[in-house]
Each structure stands twice: as C-alpha cells, then as structure tokens.
Amino acid sequence: MLTVLTPASTDDLTILATLKAELGVTDAASDTYLADLITQVSGTCASFCGRPGWGRETVRQIERLAGWRDCIFLERDLVPSISSVTAADTALVADVDYELDGSLLYRLSGDRRVAWSCGRVVIEYAAGYPLLGGLPYDLERAALDLCKAWWSAKGRDPQVRSLKVLNEIETAYFDPDKVQSIGGLPIDIAARLQPYRAVAL
Incomplete structure (x- = not known):
C-alpha cells in the first residue's frame, strides 16, 4: 500500500x-x-x-509480509531516498538494520544481508526528480x-x-x-x- x-x-x-x-x-x-x-x-x-x-514527492509504503522475503522493492524507484523504516513497530537504523541498493531495500544483521521476517514494514521515502x-x-x-x-x-x-x-x-x-x-x-x-x-x- x-x-x-x-x-x-x-x-x-x-x-x-x-x-x-x-x-x-x-x-x-x-x-x-x-x-x-x-x-x-x-x-x-x-x-x-x-x-x-x-516530480519528487514523499510517500509512505506499507508492506505486510506473509512470509520471509529477501528484499523489499520500493514502488517509486526514481532516485529514492529513505527517511525512516519501521518493522514490527521498531524503528530501524540506516546502514545498521537496513540498506538501500537502487530501489531494493535489504535487511541487515551485523555485516550480512538477511531476509525480512513476517510482519508489517513501514517505509517513508522521497522519490522522483527535483x-x-x-x-x-x-x-x-x-x-x-x-x-x-x-x-x-x-x-x-x-x-x-x-x-x-x-x-x-x-x-x-x-x-x-x-x-x-x-x-x-x-x-x-x-x-x-x-x-x-x-x-x-
């Protein structure tokens, strides 16, 4: 959504x-x-x-994951810039808990990419051209x-x-x-x- x-x-x-x-x-x-x-x-x-x-606009994307997923694809993929990510009501830290590669959002654990677990993920980001x-x-x-x-x-x-x-x-x-x-x-x-x-x- x-x-x-x-x-x-x-x-x-x-x-x-x-x-x-x-x-x-x-x-x-x-x-x-x-x-x-x-x-x-x-x-x-x-x-x-x-x-x-x-045009560049700020959006909120909500993912309700029913199963494990390797990455989350941002629906707006033109030069996206993330302001916040919340998973299971917990605010995640950029480059510690997640990283963005193009328009693909990856979950991190230590220095490794891991799968996103089941649950609700809320991503707020800007995308589009200024x-x-x-x-x-x-x-x-x-x-x-x-x-x-x-x-x-x-x-x-x-x-x-x-x-x-x-x-x-x-x-x-x-x-x-x-x-x-x-x-x-x-x-x-x-x-x-x-x-x-x-x-x-």
Missing part, C-alpha cells in the same frame, strides 16, 4: 520559456496552449513509462521533441506527407502502416524514454 504524503509540485518535464525558445516563439499569444502542451506531453511520457509522474534541476537531460529532450512534433501538427491533417502546387494541386498522404512508432510515440522518442520505463515485478 502506497500513500503520497507530500505530492510533487509539478510533473512537467520542461518549462514554457525553454519550449518557446525551441519553437522560436517570442510573443505570449500561445502561452496557455504551450503550457497545456507541456503538461500533456509530460503525462504521455509518464504513461508510456508506466509511471504516475516525474524538477527541473535534477531532471536527466535526455528526458527533457524527449519532451521537447514531442512538444515540437505536436506543435507542428497543430491544425494539420496528420496523414498529409507533402503538398505540391504547380499547374494543379497534388497531395501525398502518409501510409499509417509505414510510420514507425512504439506505443504511439515516434520511434526515436520512445527509444529515449526506454531506460525510464518502470520495471514490473
């Missing part, structure tokens, strides 16, 4: 000023649309990666490129590939079966997001 104690202030993967600079937009006429576009794209990237969002300062550049780049693609497609027939006007108008259409995508995203953006997809256990 996971409870959000302090929600993220934002899940946007970039800011309006950065996107406007990318697009060469200098006026404020489209600010509302572009701000909404950033939020939509950030949500699309999160959904593609199987995540609720990107947007935008701690955000990986490739994540922001993926969001910017997707924003640019959606901005360019605004008001345009998505199937049009080219339009030629000579003595007559000639319109060519994309074959949707030949447009490369993964999970509904352009293949290059999907590839950039791939390392951030949530691991299903």
Whole structure:
C-alpha cells in the first residue's frame, strides 16, 4: 500500500520559456496552449513509462509480509531516498538494520544481508526528480521533441506527407502502416524514454 504524503509540485518535464525558445516563439499569444502542451506531453511520457509522474514527492509504503522475503522493492524507484523504516513497530537504523541498493531495500544483521521476517514494514521515502534541476537531460529532450512534433501538427491533417502546387494541386498522404512508432510515440522518442520505463515485478 502506497500513500503520497507530500505530492510533487509539478510533473512537467520542461518549462514554457525553454519550449518557446525551441519553437522560436517570442510573443505570449500561445502561452496557455504551450503550457497545456507541456503538461500533456509530460503525462504521455509518464504513461508510456508506466509511471504516475516525474516530480519528487514523499510517500509512505506499507508492506505486510506473509512470509520471509529477501528484499523489499520500493514502488517509486526514481532516485529514492529513505527517511525512516519501521518493522514490527521498531524503528530501524540506516546502514545498521537496513540498506538501500537502487530501489531494493535489504535487511541487515551485523555485516550480512538477511531476509525480512513476517510482519508489517513501514517505509517513508522521497522519490522522483527535483524538477527541473535534477531532471536527466535526455528526458527533457524527449519532451521537447514531442512538444515540437505536436506543435507542428497543430491544425494539420496528420496523414498529409507533402503538398505540391504547380499547374494543379497534388497531395501525398502518409501510409499509417509505414510510420514507425512504439506505443504511439515516434520511434526515436520512445527509444529515449526506454531506460525510464518502470520495471514490473
């Protein structure tokens, strides 16, 4: 069971000023649309990666262990930082009673990792990126490129590939079966997001 104690202030993967600079937009006429576009794209990237969002927030995870377990997997696995662990109503000490390896929480006894015993374990920790300062550049780049693609497609027939006007108008259409995508995203953006997809256990 996971409870959000302090929600993220934002899940946007970039800011309006950065996107406007990318697009060469200098006026404020489209600010509302572009701000909404950033939020939509950030949500699309999160959904593609199987995540609720990107911003750093504090959560409480409760595990009710019915049997012995080698380790506990933190449900929020983006740069987690533990503030407290309680097992069977006893507060545990970091690096003495437990240690965190990536997003895997191990029980310690002396200098050895041992299995977690049956019972209730409560873990409070922060996870996610402190947007935008701690955000990986490739994540922001993926969001910017997707924003640019959606901005360019605004008001345009998505199937049009080219339009030629000579003595007559000639319109060519994309074959949707030949447009490369993964999970509904352009293949290059999907590839950039791939390392951030949530691991299903």
